[in-house]
Amino acid sequence: MNIIDHLFKKGKNKLSIYFTAGYPKLNSTKKIIQILQQSKVNLIEIGLPYSDPMADGLIIQKSNKKALKNGMNPDQLFSQLQLIQNEIQVPLILMGYYNQFLKFGEESFLNCCKKSGISGLIFPDLPLEIYKEKYQKLFEKYELYFICLVTSQTPDNRILLLSNISKGFLYVVSSISTTGQNKDFETDPLIFLNRINNLNLSIPTLVGFGIANKNSFNLACQYANGGIIGSAFIQSLDENDLEGSIHRFIASILY
Amino acid sequence: MNSYLDDKNGFYGDFGGTFIPEILWINFKELKDSYESIILDPSFNKKFESLLNNYVGRPTPLFYCNELSKKYKTNIYLKREDLNHTGSHKINNTIGQALFAKQLGKKKIIAETGAGQHGIATATVCSLLSLECIIFMGETDILRQAINVSKMKMLGAKIIPATTGNKTLKDAINEALRYWINHPECYYLIGSVVGPHPYPKIVAYFQSIISKEIKKQLQEKKGITQPNYIITCIGGGSNSIGAFYHFLENASVKLIAVESAGLGIYTNKTAATTIQGSKGVIHGSLTFVMQDKYGQIIDPYSISAGMDYPGIGPMHANLFHTQRVKFFNVTDNDVLQAAYEISQIEGIIPALESAHALAILPKISFKKEDIVVINLSGRGDKDLKNYIRHLNQFLK
Ligand SMILES: Cc1ncc(COP(=O)(O)O)c(C=O)c1O
Numbered sequence: 001m002n003i004i005d006h007l008f009k010k011g012k013n014k015l016s017i018y019f020t021a022g023y024p025k026l027n028s029t030k031k032i033i034q035i036l037q038q039s040k041v042n043l044i045e046i047g048l049p050y051s052d053p054m055a056d057g058l059i060i061q062k063s064n065k066k067a068l069k070n071g072m073n074p075d076q077l078f079s080q081l082q083l084i085q086n087e088i089q090v091p092l093i094l095m096g097y098y099n100q101f102l103k104f105g106e107e108s109f110l111n112c113c114k115k116s117g118i119s120g121l122i123f124p125d126l127p128l129e130i131y132k133e134k135y136q137k138l139f140e141k142y143e144l145y146f147i148c149l150v151t152s153q154t155p156d157n158r159i160l161l162l163s164n165i166s167k168g169f170l171y172v173v174s175s176i177s178t179t180g181q182n183k184d185f186e187t188d189p190l191i192f193l194n195r196i197n198n199l200n201l202s203i204p205t206l207v208g209f210g211i212a213n214k215n216s217f218n219l220a221c222q223y224a225n226g227g228i229i230g231s232a233f234i235q236s237l238d239e240n241d242l243e244g245s246i247h248r249f250i251a252s253i254l255y
Numbered sequence: 256m257n258s259y260l261d262d263k264n265g266f267y268g269d270f271g272g273t274f275i276p277e278i279l280w281i282n283f284k285e286l287k288d289s290y291e292s293i294i295l296d297p298s299f300n301k302k303f304e305s306l307l308n309n310y311v312g313r314p315t316p317l318f319y320c321n322e323l324s325k326k327y328k329t330n331i332y333l334k335r336e337d338l339n340h341t342g343s344h345k346i347n348n349t350i351g352q353a354l355f356a357k358q359l360g361k362k363k364i365i366a367e368t369g370a371g372q373h374g375i376a377t378a379t380v381c382s383l384l385s386l387e388c389i390i391f392m393g394e395t396d397i398l399r400q401a402i403n404v405s406k407m408k409m410l411g412a413k414i415i416p417a418t419t420g421n422k423t424l425k426d427a428i429n430e431a432l433r434y435w436i437n438h439p440e441c442y443y444l445i446g447s448v449v450g451p452h453p454y455p456k457i458v459a460y461f462q463s464i465i466s467k468e469i470k471k472q473l474q475e476k477k478g479i480t481q482p483n484y485i486i487t488c489i490g491g492g493s494n495s496i497g498a499f500y501h502f503l504e505n506a507s508v509k510l511i512a513v514e515s516a517g518l519g520i521y522t523n524k525t526a527a528t529t530i531q532g533s534k535g536v537i538h539g540s541l542t543f544v545m546q547d548k549y550g551q552i553i554d555p556y557s558i559s560a561g562m563d564y565p566g567i568g569p570m571h572a573n574l575f576h577t578q579r580v581k582f583f584n585v586t587d588n589d590v591l592q593a594a595y596e597i598s599q600i601e602g603i604i605p606a607l608e609s610a611h612a613l614a615i616l617p618k619i620s621f622k623k624e625d626i627v628v629i630n631l632s633g634r635g636d637k638d639l640k641n642y643i644r645h646l647n648q649f650l651k
Pocket of ligand 1: 343344345369370372373446447448488489490491492493494495560561562606608609632633634
């Protein structure tokens with residue numbers, strides 16, 4: 001059984017944190033994961049930095065650029081993760097762009113993910129049809145979950161379709177925006193989140209994009225199984241005090 | 256039936272597709288659901304052709320070059336896309352797409368631009384058709400192309416600088432796509448046969464007027480149905496596919512696309528995608544792209560901003576893969592030489608992009624009776640700064 005399923009067996013209010021591998025320093029990744037685990041984060045999403053992150057806002061674009069300059073790449077990340085694999089119990093999700101998966105060689109990529117303790121993957125630009133036709137069997141072979149996104153623009157029948165393909169949870173994009181836009185979280189998305197609830201999906205949901213503080217996180221938790229914070233977390237990272245800055249940020253959300 | 260132009264779920268052979276985040280799905284659904292019924296409609300085409308004739312100045316001449324033909328011992332015709340309003344083929348596409356956007360009920364257009372040719376063509380059409388216009392342009396290009404920036408502003412467009420990456424064309428497209436994610440009410444008017452399906456198909460269709468006219472003009476002038484060669488430059492591929500379109504199924508027409516080698520194909524200052532690139536996704540399309548072993552896109556280089564793109568469109572990727580089109584490349588220096596040559600013997604100052612197609616002439620051995628059509632995609636006014644810099648090197 002995939003450990004993501006264990007996570008959603010017990011209760012709601014799950015906090016998922018997204019950060020960019022190799023940022024602020026090449027070797028920050030291990031440390032960030034360890035501290036996030038200590039601070040009781042429920043799920044960790046590791047962003048694989050990319051030269052052309054189409055769906056990302058400025059903060060993540062900048063962290064991607066710096067991480068690439070630092071020398072982060074999939075081989076680096078996999079070997080860093082393998083060093084801490086035995087001590088990490090929090091499910092790890094890897095998020096990247098399709099071209100990174102394609103160029104690495106899809107099967108070796110999945111094999112490396114499995115060996116590095118990753119439980120699920122998100123490729124926001126990999127179309128559903130291509131996933132089903134070319135990759136679903138491979139994901140199953142390596143017991144990795146493919147996680148789909150839905151947005152407020154996605155019609156009901158497509159949400160149902162995506163929720164049937166997605167494994168572990170469905171990633172609910174709260175606003176029509178790139179990451180980190182944080183516009184009016186309190187009003188617009190509620191209609192959409194209600195719509196999702198009315199569909200009575202059988203898969204857990206996490207709300208992401210634009211969640212930046214305790215308020216928006218709590219609101220996400222009212223409607224879904226939890227929330228995903230990315231840009232606001234990355235922005236809060238203090239290179240000179242990683243541990244302190246992470247604990248302070250997580251405390252500001254949870255307590 | 257045209258096997259090179261017909262897509263299967265948006266794919267041309269192995270290439271193409273719609274590799275976009277879910278947030279853009281609805282934007283593309285709107286395009287996919289409507290483009291065929293709108294752009295193939297006869298009344299739409301009537302409007303399109305009327306603007307091409309009366310506003311753009313089509314048909315453009317197919318001009319026989321006496322001196323150039325003598326020099327290369329063959330028969331060379333130039334398709335004069337440089338004589339279009341705004342100075343290049345780009346306006347064929349912007350008129351078509353702006354009319355399409357109007358049919359979709361859109362009021363605001365966004366577009367990317369490199370050198371500014373597509374930006375000006377878009378701003379021009381938006382002014383004509385009373386559409387709001389926002390142009391994304393890399394910060395580096397804004398500095399390099401000050402006059403074109405002023406022209407776009409004079410035409411009423413708003414310019415938003417792209418400040419990420421190398422701050423050039425690729426980054427301007429990224430910014431336009433991101434803006435579209437945040438503003439789905441806009442119409443994104445893409446400038447070449449690149450990007451997710453159905454854009455390559457739409458742009459190719461609007462540019463196909465070029466080969467339609469070539470066919471008719473060859474018939475009128477020479478009583479023949481096809482040339483022996485068609486030669487084009489290729490940045491993304493829009494002028495190229497336009498010139499090839501109606502000849503793709505005629506296997507005896509040799510089709511040639513010329514890429515920018517920049518300083519040389521084995522330097523790291525090049526834009527020769529079919530040499531340096533490999534299969535990959537750029538701007539939502541699976542095609543040939545310049546990338547490192549981890550799939551990070553490599554910044555290209557070319558003297559000419561319109562050729563400075565790290566990919567080619569998916570139709571061209573298929574035409575390259577199936578060897579229907581032969582790809583060549585020429586260096587910055589070859590290009591300058593060709594531009595000076597044609598200026599001095601035919602009285603035509605070409606765009607740097609178009610000079611790539613001319614620069615291949617010394618490298619091919621033509622037969623005396625061959626009919627060679629070169630697509631002169633644009634005029635050289637925008638490149639004068641570059642030309643003047645090399646004046647002493649090339650003046651005899
Ligand atoms: C005159 C001219 N020719 C060619 C190009 C290259 O684009 P494409 O390959 O799409 O025709 C450009 C692009 O800006 C251009 O301005």
